[in-house]
Amino acid sequence: MAPHFPLALLLLLVICTGARGATFTLVNRCEYTVWPGVLSNAGSPKLSTTGFELAKGSSRSLQAPTGWSGRFWGRTGCEFDGSGKGSCRTGDCGSNQVECNGAGAAPPATLAEFTLGGAGGQDFYDVSLVDGYNLPMVVATSGGTGPCGATGCTVDLNLRCPAELRVEEAGGDGKGAACRSACEAFGKPEFCCSGAYANPNTCKPSSYANIFKSACPRAYSYAYDDATSTFTCANADYTITFCPNFASQKSSKDSPPKAPTGVLLSDEGWLASLATAAADSASSSCRAIPWAGLLLMAASSIITVAVTVFL
Incomplete structure (x- = not known):
């Protein structure tokens, strides 16, 4: 009788081939609720959500396929x-809903931008x-190869924003909710890198x-x-943390008491993560597989079957 080809191995190879991509985990360490927005670039598929509520101390993970590109940001205030209709003080996407439905953030807003599997197979x-x-927002990688540096802005720029921005x-109490760019504030080509300033030789950083x-x-x-x-990395997962060091002083009507140091994953955060747990687990498992050994086992089994049939 011909040796039995390891069906489970074949199934694993079929399932995991092409299953690469990235898991994005959004973590809220602010002292208030943040409503992340998600926008896929033209030609990229929509993720499982385009906007959601992220309570203080909670997290949620989203799976993106290879080749995906888009951006994440946090809406505040x-x-x-009860029907899910409303708006946000900063980062509003104009959908009048929790879901942004393909709309981007109204400036000013801190953005985390990604292109997965770009030139040379690298993520940018x-x-x-x-x-x-x-x-404040920080992007950190896990499980990738290459430089894979962390990036972001941990400082609360609202505390040092020039008055004109x-x-x-x-309520107009003088506290900053956001800080505009000079382009948005003044609309001049030299600030917007437009017109005669639409190239790196003529457009220089302003004060x-x-x-x-x-x-x-x-x-x-x-x-x-x-x-x-x-920044670049390959085959990584990404964590996007809002207020990574609890630096922001913005207030919120529903702000709970000050949280202790560290990321606290509330029940809501874990429950939200369950929605994507299967996809995340499959992706992580596939990345952890010793592919060289598995492929060698598969090739050996195929050769054994072929020789047995021939004989």
Whole structure:
């Protein structure tokens, strides 16, 4: 009788081939609720959600396929009614819903931007303040190969935003809710890198961009800030953390008491993660497999079967 080919191994190879991509885990360490927004670029599939509520101390994971590109941001000061309709003070996407449904963030907003499986199979990612700033954010990698550096802005720029760029909290008490870019505030070509300034030779960082850059040296401060602000990694998963060091002082109507140091994953965070747990587990398992050994086993089994049949 011909030896039995290890069916489980074949099944594993079939399932895991092409199963690469990335898991994005969004963590809220702010002292208030954040409503992340998700926007896929043109030609990239929508992820399982385009916007959701992320309570203080909670997290949620989303799976993205290879080749996906898009951005994440945090909305703050949101008020939604029982039917899910409403808006946000910063980062609002204009959908009047918790889900952004293909709409991007209204500036000013801190953005985390990704392209998976780009040139040379590398992922490209950055944290951008080109459209302004609304809350601290850090992107960190896990399980990847290559430089895979962490990037972002841990400083609360709302506390040091120039008056002419400041978006004040509701009530006009002088506290900053967000910090606009010079482009949005003044609309001049030299600030927007447009018109005669639409190339890296003519568009240079302004004094306002330098304020952002000095506070957050790894984040994009203006359109042509690529050299120090674009990061690469391959086959990694990504954690996007809002308020990574509890630095932000923005208030919220439903702000609970101050949380202790560390990431606390609330029940809501774990329950939300269950929705994508199967996909995340499959992806992680596939990445951890010793592929060389498995392929050698598969080839050996196939050769054994072929020789047995021939004889």
